[in-house]
Amino acid sequence: MIEILDDDSQASIQDRGRFGWRAIGVGSSGAMDALALERANLLVGNAADAAAIEIPGTPLRVRFRTAVQFALVGAGAAAKLDGRELLPDSTSPAHADAELQVERPSVGTYSYLAIRGGFEVPVVLGSRSTHLRGVFGGHEGRVLARGDLLAHGPANADAKGVFGLTPPRTTLALPGDAPGIAHVRVLPAAEYDRFAHASRAAFWTTAWKISAQSNRSGYRLIGPNLDLETPLEMRSHGLLPGVIQAPNGGTPIIQLADAFTAGGYPKIGTVIAADLWRVAQAPLGSALRFVQVDYAAARAAQAVLDADRARVRMWIDLCRGLGA
Amino acid sequence: MALPAAFRIRPCGDAALTVEFGDTVDPDLNAQVLGLDADVAAAKLPGVVETIPTYRSLFVQYDPVAADFASLSQALQSLAENAKPHAASGRCWRIPVVYGGEMGFDLEDVARTHGMSPSEIAKRHQAATYRIYMIGFTPGFAYLGGLDQSIATPRRAAPRAVTPPGAIMIGGVQACVQCQAAPSGWHVLGRTPMRNFLPSREPMFLMAPGDNVRFHAIELRDWPALERDAARGLPVAELVSA
DSSP, X not given: OEEEOOSSOOOEEEOSOOOSOTTBTOOOOOOSSHHHHHHHHHHTTOOTTXXXXXXXXXXXXXXXXXXXXXXXXXXXXXXXXXXXXXOTTEEEEEOTTEEEEEOOXXXXXXXXXXXXXXXXXXXXXXXXXXXXXXXXXXTTTSOOOTTOEEXXXXXXXXXXXXXXXXXXXXXXXOTTOBTTEEEEEEEEOTTGGGBOHHHHHXXXXXXXXXXXXXXXXXXXXXXXXXXXXXXOOOOOEEOOTTEEEOOTTBOOEEEOTTOOSEEOSOEEEEEOGGGHHHHHHSOTTSEXXXXXXXXXXXXXXXXXXXXXXXXXXHHHHHHHHTTO | OOXXXXXXXXXXXXXXXXXXXXXXXOHHHHHHHHHHHHHHHHHTOXXXXXXXXXXXXXXXXXXXXXXXXXXXXXXXXXXXXXXXXXXXXXXXXXXEEEESTTTSTTHHHHHHHHXXXXXXHHHHHHHXXXXXXXXXXXXXOEEEEOOOXXXXXXXXXXXXXXXXXXEEEEEBTEEEXXXXXXXXXXXXXXXXXXXXXXXXXXXXBOOOTTOEEXXXXXXXXXXXXXXXXXXXXXXXXXXXXX
């Protein structure tokens, strides 16, 4: 059992997400940074898609009621286990009644707390992810609160030791990335050509500031208003995380894990699948720049990401084999 | 025999594409979309994660590691060329609605816009038979076509941050049955106690694309009992043949 010690963290149980139900309006939910979720799970010897606690850039304290192997991965938040500082993006054993304190991160946003055995909340529509708007899945369909007790699967003796990973913001940095500014690669979307020439140019040249009104549903961006060449009356169409919509005369919104499944605003671009984690980890108030790519470049980026994921798996297997 | 509908396949990022049939709200186009959706499900194409049938297009999400745009669009092309339109379900939902007042707080504004009385708007809203074109936006939200054009109303300039569960709304030429509270720029004419999506109920969903919908007015005093029934899992709406 793990006990949650804080209110107001907005933390929730998430796995990879709930797929196959968008046709009836149920979006995927799931980890905002699926790459960090995968790393956290692999570090504790879980399947890559097991359920973990997603901490959205807020402080959180938990108590491990029993001895467990855990990992905290993602935003690079400072954390202490019974007052002892932890390495970022690492796994450690915790003894029974140990207290983990996660601080507010400074460079990233979403952190994942994985436990050997995974969190055993009920599977609803094929997933343990919390559907916050629908109030189902996860732990009672809601964010975690003080006093919540979360069960996890049986601990396994072969997951042990203390070791960590180099974060992807280091290993997979893009040219121009700097503190407070992240680059993400974007394919022009269906209505791109319907935007005015100046608005299309502004889309690529602006350092878009992520508004404080951003959350798991989407990131709202602050910058110049984007205009259509001529107003467009659109039928509602399908949406998925990464789609960037821009209401005529408004600013872009990047749809993310809790996005609605359909919408009627024009789509100006789509963040490539390999870069969704970059969006999720960009802190509120920091800037995003969109880099135009074509489909072949998107495929190449996916191959680079997959090679890095394979490297991480090998490193974790090596550390475990050495009994680190 | 009707010729297969014209369609085009367009990418949506590197993990999704759309098969688009025309650009209008048309039951025949929607039947093509639903027919293709059924064929895609049956074909179990490698890499397809999920689909969203919409008014006039099929949205297909795929795993960019297991599939690519060229091979997937080729497979969809041959399915779409041979797809049979989805046969009408023959089902019609009679949905109870409390119109106006606190349940339909935009009814009077909409009436003013059209120079009609609120009861005339409600009457015209109830006179039509609607088709469910798609379910989406939020769990169980049903997008309807078939709104009487004399009461079609452009969306609100400023969307509301929250509209209530069960809101019966119109926006432009579209109409809807909302299930869960959500932001919206549509006009709230009334509210139904019916819950199209209830995770604790079997079946979890009641209405499907291709079904028909009709509305009938109920009194505010009938609301509490019907809402209790709906929370217990009763359909509240009546299922009749179309």
